[in-house]
Amino acid sequence: MTDFDVRVAQADEYEPVGRVFGEAMMFESTADDLGRQLFEPERTLVATDGAEIIGTTKALTRDLSVPGAVVDAAHVTGVGVRATYRRRGVLSQLMGRQLREVPEAIAVLWASEPAIYGRFGYGAAAWGTNYEIDLRRVGPTNDRIRPGALGVLTVDEALKELPTVLRRAQEQRPGVSGRSDLRWQKHLEDKPDDRGGRTARQILVHRDEAGTINGYALWRGKMNWVPTGPANEVLVEELVAPDATAYRVLWQHLLTMDLTAKVGYGYAAVDEPLQQLVSTPTALERRVGESLWLRVTDVPRALQQRQYAVPVDVVLDVTDDLIEANTGRFRLTADGSSVRCERTDDPADLSLSIAVLGAAYLGGRPLAEFAPTGRVTEHTPGTLARATAAFGWPTAPVSLEVF
Secondary structure (H helix, E strand, C coil): CCCCEEEECCHHHHHHHHHHHHHHHCCCCCCCHHHHHHCCHHHEEEEEECCEEEEEEEEEEEEEEECCEEEEEEEEEEEEECHHHCCCCHHHHHHHHHHHHCCCCEEEEECCCHHHHHHHCCEECCEEEEEEEEHHHHCCCCCCCCCCEEEECCHHHHHHHHHHHHHHHHHHCCCCECCCHHHHHHHHCCCHHHCCCCCCCEEEEEECCCCCEEEEEEEEEECCEECCEECEEEEEEEEECCCHHHHHHHHHHHCCCCCEEEEEEEEECCCCHHHHHCCCHHHEEEEEEECEEEEECCHHHHHHHCCCCCCEEEEEEEECCCCHHHCEEEEEEEECCEEEEEECCCCCCEEEEHHHHHHHCCCCCCHHHHCCCCCEEECCCCHHHHHHHHHCCCCCCCCCCCC
16 A cells, blocks of 8 residues: 655654654654754655655765775664554655665665565674673783773863764774764763763773873763672773774773673674683673664665775676666676776676675675575685675674664
8 A cells, every 4th residue: 555655854844753753663752952953854754644744764974984995874764654554565665765865875774673674675784792791700801001091071072082083993893883073962962861870971081192082982880789789880882992002991991990890881893802801701791683784775886885805806696676776797896995896798606685785795794604595696616705705804893873
């Protein structure tokens, strides 16, 4: 059934769009000035039944680190359909139009219900690790380093200093989203009602010998008292430290907090170096799950935007049920910084779906992973191994926030 219309949102629809999404996700949506300023009506689609908005999806204007580059990526969020309009094709119409119209070559999202997004050509491209660290078992760090110059920033100071550190992190690891000045303001906003019973956010930084900030951690505390004494909890909301010394010093500080029994951290990579800094790694209780899902919207442009770990020359036969221009054979050649991808009539070396291409795009999932289930088919012997090596990357992708 398609007894509804899909259109671009209007500038005065920030609040009704938020209400529909909040209703779908079962939380109360509240308007605020920063959210209103960040609202991009021209990149928001709404489904309507008469004058009523019944479904929404938004594409945020942000960039993303990919192997060897930082590129524009549509950050999809605010996807929701009113409960009384489920199973009527509303979501399909919204997602299909959005993916065909976004100007970026890739789109990314966090999936509240992962089973949905494979239908639209998304693939889970990054795994996230959630740590619950028992400080009573973790033991001392494996190496002793001189304490660095740790300090605390105000929000105003952080708005000036932290964007450079995040940008450096993007240059080192795929999957990291950039932030505009306004989005940094929203990210560091600290309303008492949003603290969940924890303290105000602390902005901890490390400075190198020249006084330059080269790492930071955003954390909160929560007092807890048990019969045996204090057992406070620390929640690390974000830790970004492109410099190795800064990374070690920040974690050493967080793992040795007085009166604290537990540290939580929800945005770690699967190859998080934290595992190397403790003498009892089993005290780092880990849960791993999908984080960032990626959808290629323009095959040749997307494949030319990233770098490759080793030289490659391969013809990919891609199928895409949603974007016709992505279906066909493409020759990808890469050698160092020289990358080219264009349509070809040459025989295919590998066949794969657009979702598999998205899953492998950030270098966190090997193409060979999909061969045993037939989602990648090798036509030319040896090309799967070579393409798998080329698409791989030394560091696993990680997404530092739910957007």
